Amino acid sequence: SQQGEEDPQALSIQEGENATMNCSYKTSINNLQWYRQNSGRGLVHLILIRSNEREKHSGRLRVTLDTSKKSSSLLITASRAADTASYFCATHRYSGAGSYQLTFGKGTKLSVIP
Amino acid sequence: NAGVTQTPKFQVLKTGQSMTLQCAQDMNHEYMSWYRQDPGMGLRLIHYSVGAGITDQGEVPNGYNVSRSTTEDFPLRLLSAAPSQTSVYFCASSKGPSAYEQYFGPGTRLTVT
Numbered sequence: 001s002q003q004g005e006e007d008p009q010a011l012s013i014q015e016g017e018n019a020t021m022n023c024s025y026k027t028s029i030n031n032l033q034w035y036r037q038n039s040g041r042g043l044v045h046l047i048l049i050r051s052n053e054r055e056k057h058s059g060r061l062r063v064t065l066d067t068s069k070k071s072s073s074l075l076i077t078a079s080r081a082a083d084t085a086s087y088f089c090a091t092h093r094y095s096g097a098g099s100y101q102l103t104f105g106k107g108t109k110l111s112v113i114p
Numbered sequence: 115n116a117g118v119t120q121t122p123k124f125q126v127l128k129t130g131q132s133m134t135l136q137c138a139q140d141m142n143h144e145y146m147s148w149y150r151q152d153p154g155m156g157l158r159l160i161h162y163s164v165g166a167g168i169t170d171q172g173e174v175p176n177g178y179n180v181s182r183s184t185t186e187d188f189p190l191r192l193l194s195a196a197p198s199q200t201s202v203y204f205c206a207s208s209k210g211p212s213a214y215e216q217y218f219g220p221g222t223r224l225t226v227t
Contacts, residue, residue, distance in 0.1 A: 030213055031213055033215060033216075035216075035218075040221075041220060041221070042118075042204055042218035042219050042220045042221055043157075043204070043206075043216070043218040044218070045215040045216060045217070048214075048215055088156065088157070090216075092213050099170065100211055100213065101159060101162075101172065101173075102147075102159070102213075102216065103159070103173075104149075104156045104157040104158075105156050106154060106155065106156040107156060
């Protein structure tokens, strides 16, 4: 079953604009991670935010986490053509029987037009 | 460091054939995992390992076997390929359990006819 769901499914913006992607999830989590995937490549980790954190920054990336609403957002400021990729959120949670799992959403496809 | 490597990059199988997808990492990571990525489905966990000799099932384990005899290698075996196993397969590793950031390989694109 899908734990994280990104919104929107696709986003097209002009270079220089900001891009915001959202992720909603269903059950409590330990942390939430954002990944980027360029076409035909593997995923690359962008940022990890723990359940007791509300906001985190890394360069042009800003991630927020609202555990009361079970949602997170990824903001990319001053976008560049090179930011064109799919972005995935992944939730780390207890999955039962002493196990933890990282569950990925379906992704947001971002296109940045030069 | 090469990071996480996967071979082959592409593979075409006939229904019923078996094969092994190779995955290796040189970062001395304890945790390794296999995912499959299908259009519109995101990534789904197949199997994972928390260390040499220890493996466990993920969300979609049927039709796949794994073993972990060394820290570096985590091969994925398809026992009897089916068209439903057509997908892109990614191997990932991390220094600890899945709470840590995952390092992904470049993927293997598998087609089963």
